[in-house]
Amino acid sequence: MNILKFRMLLLIERYKKATIVAEQLGMKQPTVSFHMKKMEEEWGIKLFEYKAGKIILTEAGRLVHHYAQRIVAGSDEAMARVRQMKRYGRGSLVIGCTDTALDALPDPPWLTLAASREEPLYHVRTGEHEALMDMLDEGRLDLLLTAQGEPESSRYQMQTILESPLALFVSESHPLVYADGQLGGVHLTAYPYLMLEDRSVAEAMMVWEAEQGLSLQPQLYADRCALLIDSLRRSQGIAILPEAAVAKETPGLRRLPLPGRAPLWRLQVLVPKQHWNLPLLGQTVERLRQG
Template sequence: MSIVRLQILVLLDELKKVTAVAEEIGVKQPTVSFHMKKLEEEWGVPLFEIKTGKVILTDPGRMLLRYAVEIDRLYKEAQTRFQSYRDHGKHGFVIGCTDAASSLLFGLDWRQQSAEQNPIRIQLLTGRHSELLEQLQAGAIDLLVSGSFANPDALPQLQIEPLAQERLLLFMAASHPLATQAALPPYKLAGHRFVELADASLQDALRGWELQEKVTLPYEWSTDRMDLALSAVENAGMLAILPAFAAGRTGDRLLHPPLPGQAVSLKLAAAWRSDYWNPAFVQRIMAQLARGGAKAVETSGAAEQA
């Protein structure tokens, strides 16, 4: 089996022209035609047909395409990983996490400790849970740190372990009308503007709080970055419900009383593929993350009391 021929199959499905594929991979047209012929001989069925000057995949061709796309993706991923190893002398380990998770678990101390203890090059990517989960399942990232694993039974190919949890607080400017109210009933929040942190696990926790307290919060703006949510609170007079560790970012500029009513926490977990090639190393990373999470929660608890 030739990787190049499978790549040509993928490109023919996309570009429809032999000349376009030849130009894309930097070879002459007869070379592409040769590989097309050899690919059909290898699989013993017609894979291509020409219609109105375009190359169309036959039914067997489309059947093979599904495997060719995945093989091409894995090959390119391997190329990227090995290039990183050649460039840096360390194999790469990619951690994907939501912004809320990165804020809690990946402080400067963790990065320094990780660099000292691990003979690898760690790459940290932030994004939305759903997008990162797709990358984890495809093998593009090695570990996902998030909170939205509401139905782990639906992900049997993944190992999922809890990491930390953090209480949610109400953030407001000192000049906000609610800042002077000592006892704040939940229903009074409904009349004020909110900025939403677009983190699925946090949103799930708040939906349960809204049902319990019979309140619907009016979100005027949404962002997946905690620093932008805090900026909206400080500069636009909005309210936000964020994990307690965010208080460490605000100093004395913002108030952060407990969320009124039922106490709610953001729960974080980590997931990795069950077939990951080095499970012992994943457990080492998990141990570091657990220590980092415990330290961050302890620090944010002190900030909350202050």
Template sequence: MDLRSLNIFIEVAELGSFTRAGEKLGYSQPTISFQIKQLEKEMGTQLFDRIGHTVTLTDTGRDALDYAQRICHCCQEMLLTGTGRREPAGILRLGMADSLCQPLIASQFARFRSAYPKVSLQVTTTDTTGLLEKLDHNEVDMLCTMDDHVYDTNYIIADEEEIGVHFVASPAHPLSKAKRVEISQLLAEPFLLTEKGMSYRRLMDEQLARSSLEISPVLETGQADLICTLVGQNMGLSFLPDYVTEGMVRQGALTRLNVPELHVVVWKQLLYRREKWLSAPMRVMIDHLKTLRLLGGIS
């Protein structure tokens, strides 16, 4: 048993494929298969179930993966000690909902960069389904979603925050004075919305569809800040998460409407695969993001 075999084992477990592991590590598929068979022979147990083209860890394999990750982590720590480089270093591939980039990356990158100058970020943005696919194929190390709550035993939830979503209007709009607004009143108004299918927009559409209702917006854009500005100018209503509208609501430039018939919450969740080895860059990013709250700033 050597470190090369353990690294191969870790990559096969994370990628779920001998072929993809070989491509990533620069080995042929037969070499990967041979190394795994040798490791299984040395341990006297089967580490993977091989069914067709699917490779999944056995119960023993999951236990072995934990040991392999710890061994490789300790070796990396030892090498860092020998070279005098104890600070986290490396590339972190972070998947993220586009709406989270401004509050979590753009406004906080300088602070993260100052604390961890040797950690480089590769940020990928797409919808939640696309992010989870990338996580499952090890194309990102971890992801931060803004959507319905994800419940899946394959993922570790490193952090989460519940966020309310409300209909908003200009203070000059007649509905802003109402103590209660009915769905039927909203349907008669022009709407400015994010793209169809985007997390909170999708959840709103799904709830309305259960009552055979639909909102047809006069404007669709991924720019939430633009929507806030136009709503503030009384160009229409919108449906946005509270962290997006908080500033303008506090300034009195927007009003949240009370619509009891429709209740939507979304969750900001930081996820990674259960079998994923937590590298130093992953650990410091988790610690960093845990200090950030969309409603309330830095904790």
């Protein structure tokens, strides 16, 4: 079944009318009906049924639709990247990056793009680990920067490119800045805890809390360090973040040592073992490690 038929299947599911599908594809309605019949012949099973004047996918049709989404998305992605290669005369990579990883990268390679036309053309996609992992599995990402630990699939290699201890962050006028004596974990429970909504940080925090024999109760969740930093400046809250994710000279903010043994937060890069341009992928990973 060619890509046109897969695309047609997606449109049938969306619009449920052969006339509208025909308009979207720039063809006549009988042509759509002809291809629908051919699809059922190719698969050897009924894919469509009519109910109240609408075309509804059968169970088999929904199964094919599930894979058609990936096939069409992959085809569109390939066409877009080939067009870019023709236009710019250089290869490109699509990099997935969790929000915390993006904050922690000291010198990502895509920052050099403005200085040199010899560099690859980078596309950076940010989001939550699970969504980015799905994109990597589907081939829509070339590599993924995350801190979520070992991948479930053996299709990928993982390399640690950065290690950073967790640290305590407060406003520069916070009472803890002026506290006498050594800071203990119990002192932190007196203040609102602003938590970074990042699974890798949460897992490291669970280890630290167990060692300290306490449990901090979050009063605010945020998925970006910048949001927490802005909230810290305006309150007497506390946040525990990877040191690397916060610039050393951040106005209005103070970094304090975390009581006890500060757990390490590790930033890793996941790369597929098989790739269309392994040399370019390896070059990018090496530059990330050196950065």
